[in-house]
Amino acid sequence: MTEKKERTTVEILTGANIHIVADDWRTYVDGGDQHFIVSQQNLVWPHLTIKDKDLLGLPMTEGDDLQLQVTEIADPEPALRPAKPKIVRPPAHFTSEVFRFIYNKKTFDRVFAPQIQDLRDEHAAALADKHVHLARWIAVRETARLLFMMKAHALVSIIKTFVQLWKIH
Amino acid sequence: MQFPTKTEMLILGLLAGGEKYGLQLVKDSGGKLKRGTIYVLLDRLEDKGFITSKTPEPGSARRLYTIHGSGVRALRAQEVFEHGLPAIGAMA
Numbered sequence: 001m002t003e004k005k006e007r008t009t010v011e012i013l014t015g016a017n018i019h020i021v022a023d024d025w026r027t028y029v030d031g032g033d034q035h036f037i038v039s040q041q042n043l044v045w046p047h048l049t050i051k052d053k054d055l056l057g058l059p060m061t062e063g064d065d066l067q068l069q070v071t072e073i074a075d076p077e078p079a080l081r082p083a084k085p086k087i088v089r090p091p092a093h094f095t096s097e098v099f100r101f102i103y104n105k106k107t108f109d110r111v112f113a114p115q116i117q118d119l120r121d122e123h124a125a126a127l128a129d130k131h132v133h134l135a136r137w138i139a140v141r142e143t144a145r146l147l148f149m150m151k152a153h154a155l156v157s158i159i160k161t162f163v164q165l166w167k168i169h
Numbered sequence: 170m171q172f173p174t175k176t177e178m179l180i181l182g183l184l185a186g187g188e189k190y191g192l193q194l195v196k197d198s199g200g201k202l203k204r205g206t207i208y209v210l211l212d213r214l215e216d217k218g219f220i221t222s223k224t225p226e227p228g229s230a231r232r233l234y235t236i237h238g239s240g241v242r243a244l245r246a247q248e249v250f251e252h253g254l255p256a257i258g259a260m261a
Contacts, residue, residue: 110212110222113230118192145205153209
């Protein structure tokens with residue numbers, strides 16, 4: 001008698017008339033004409049867990065359709081369910097796009113991009129520490145600082161341009 | 170060549186200790202440099218040729234700043250102006 005491990009996909013119709021497609025891991029003991037299931041686990045991740053202890057030791061002939069007897073469908077605690085991934089834009093995304101449009105590449109790369117990167121690093125660090133409110137505050141504060149920086153940079157650029165024009169004439 | 174301003178001198182002094190990031194300079198200055206103006210000042214210093222910058226990781230926006238030869242000369246000149254000629258020997 002040899003032991004075989006097999007993974008298949010099975011379709012299960014539960015008592016509540018719910019149709020489930022599940023990954024099915026089984027360990028067989030091959031005994032000639034008959035196979036004996038020595039262990040079995042059905043997992044429908046992440047919402048349902050099927051406990052089918054009754055199937056252990058159930059004799060079955062090769063080629064037979066397996067009639068699964070689902071004894072219990074357990075719904076895990078909502079807190080244990082993995083949260084649905086939510087994709088959001090990084091802080092200062094819109095501001096960054098506006099700056100990229102207004103300024104030339106050199107100015108954006110040297111002046112604004114490092115500041116935006118600092119903002120995002122700080123924001124990510126706060127989120128990693130589960131300080132959601134602090135992260136939001138950092139996003140607001142640093143975006144305001146960026147706007148101030150834009151104002152200061154624009155003022156200096158205007159003065160510089162006037163000085164250069166005055167020098168030419 | 171334009172001589173650096175007092176704040177720019179402070180940045181050059183901090184960079185004389187080794188290459189640094191912008192935020193690192195703000196922290197090391199003990200409140201003398203502001204986060205809102207540091208990158209404008211660094212950009213100006215780079216335009217004047219006193220410092221150089223590079224992105225250490227490809228694809229990252231963070232820049233690492235290094236003092237250039239003319240920046241070191243400007244620092245030495247400042248030292249001489251403040252402390253006299255023996256300062257050159259002390260710096261070398």
